[in-house]
Amino acid sequence: MYTTKSLKKLALLGAIGKPLKISSTEFMHHISASSKTAARVLKQLEDDGYISRQLVAGGQLVHLTETGVLLLKNEYADYQQIFCKDYADLQLYGEVITGLGEGQYYIAKDGYMSQFRDKLDFKPFPGTLNVRLNDESAQIRDNMDFMEPLIIQGFNDGERSFGGGKCYPIEIEGIKSAIIIPDRTHYPADLLEIIAPLKLREALKLNDGDEVKIVVKNPQKCK
Structure with missing residues (x-):
């Protein structure tokens, strides 16, 4: 009680x-x-x-x-x-870091690329931008758990199986993008992998350590 x-x-x-x-x-x-x-x-x-x-x-x-x-x-x-029918967008801040370089291999797979095009309405650049959230944003990021993600299904290309994941539409410095979270990941929750229709490092002239603003686009907002 x-x-x-x-x-x-x-x-x-x-x-x-x-x-x-x-x-x-x-x-x-x-x-x-x-x-x-x-x-x-x-x-x-x-x-x-x-x-x-x-x-x-x-x-x-x-x-x-x-x-x-x-x-x-x-x-x-x-x-x-x-x-609630509509929840507020989330504003997150973090700094650009160098990733492990695995994004290009996985994103370029047809089994993923076709789903990204259909569900995100853009064809991603074959690579990810990695952002480590600051302490405050890392706590706010937990609210993404209450948002409805776009589900990316796993597949088999005839040689090996590839796991699924989920996407959250975002804008990073005004550019339509998405956070991709694999079902099986070794990254901590405060580290985000971001895909976009262009190479974000070049488009935004970003270097390691630069701060970026990420707006997680929630399709629902509270009345």
Whole structure:
């Protein structure tokens, strides 16, 4: 009964970014319950793995775990489906870095290229621009999980199998492009691979370390 409500209150009080010091007496006012119930709720949240808790003088230090944050994100996504038709675009910032050079080989495959043309309405340049997001944008990037991606199917070219992935339409410095995320990737979440109808490094005169602005185009925006 109290799980989601209590996690939301703890998050609003700041227990996601850093440990929050709070007593059961203080917490009871936030969930409209008795002090005894508030203490029991915090203990249950800890037992269920939604929070970590350390008892200290005057209360406890509470911090939402990844499991707790995921529960709230799923709840948030549910409400978006109920109340929202259009979500806001995401604005991300990061710096250009040198990738591993694998993009050209994979993107040029007919099995991928035909899908990119059909689903993105452009023929990608055979290569990717790699961008590492700054810390703030890396957190905002998690909101892409609530967006509907364009699915790229895997295929077999007769010699080997190639895995699928998903694309998110974007604009990078005003140029229509897309983020490509393979189903099987060794890249961390804060590193983006971007495809475009032209070579972005040359078109935007980019060097390693240059900052770029990426706008993730969400087809839905909240009312």
